[in-house]
Amino acid sequence: MVSRKQRETEFRKKAIVEAAREVFSERGYDGTTLDSVAEKSEFAKGTLYKFFRNKEELYLSVVEDVFREINDIAEKAMSEELAVRDKFALFIDRLITHFSDHADFFRLLMREVGRINMTEWRGSPHAMIHEKLNDILAQELEKGMKAKELRRLDPLKAAQVFNHMVYAYHMNNLFYEHDQKMRKQAVDFLISVFFDGIGAEGKTK
Numbered sequence: 001m002v003s004r005k006q007r008e009t010e011f012r013k014k015a016i017v018e019a020a021r022e023v024f025s026e027r028g029y030d031g032t033t034l035d036s037v038a039e040k041s042e043f044a045k046g047t048l049y050k051f052f053r054n055k056e057e058l059y060l061s062v063v064e065d066v067f068r069e070i071n072d073i074a075e076k077a078m079s080e081e082l083a084v085r086d087k088f089a090l091f092i093d094r095l096i097t098h099f100s101d102h103a104d105f106f107r108l109l110m111r112e113v114g115r116i117n118m119t120e121w122r123g124s125p126h127a128m129i130h131e132k133l134n135d136i137l138a139q140e141l142e143k144g145m146k147a148k149e150l151r152r153l154d155p156l157k158a159a160q161v162f163n164h165m166v167y168a169y170h171m172n173n174l175f176y177e178h179d180q181k182m183r184k185q186a187v188d189f190l191i192s193v194f195f196d197g198i199g200a201e202g203k204t205k
Helices: 004-031 034-041 045-051 055-078 084-101 103-111 125-146 155-172 180-196
Strands: none
Touching: 004 034, 004 045, 004 055, 004 103, 034 045, 034 055, 045 055, 055 084, 055 103, 055 125, 084 103, 084 125, 084 155, 084 180, 103 155, 125 155, 155 180
């Protein structure tokens, strides 16, 4: 059973991370200070130091939180009683909405991608969270292959390709608002490319 002290600790950490995301989104990485996050979260600066050694560590914690949210969106979409193709379409649709709702932070993430040390990426907490998304989608692709909805491929590699494709689409369109029509067009396009390919119909090798 989780103690009251543990709940309070988790509440404080979560509140700090949420406040930090807002401040990073508003001011950018360089414009954000621990003082500004402390003010936003309404905690003393000393409280922040109980959880985070510096601004970089706090920023990476925000990134991890963002990845967890994306994983949650994927898990909920994959749990629906739908065909595999429709589950992936639902995931993209909800992800586009999520990216639009938090566009300022994702623009920051794109600008500050160099802040994540790629030489230390493998085995890091944010890498493990990010890799979980591949696993969530790979499991669903595997089911589709067993049900003969999809042809047999390496499901994990296929999930990685899908995620890179969708991520690249979002990064290239972060500065455009997506209304319902545009969102549907994006979903249809990405799903068609992934599940159908771009070869001409009826053409074989």
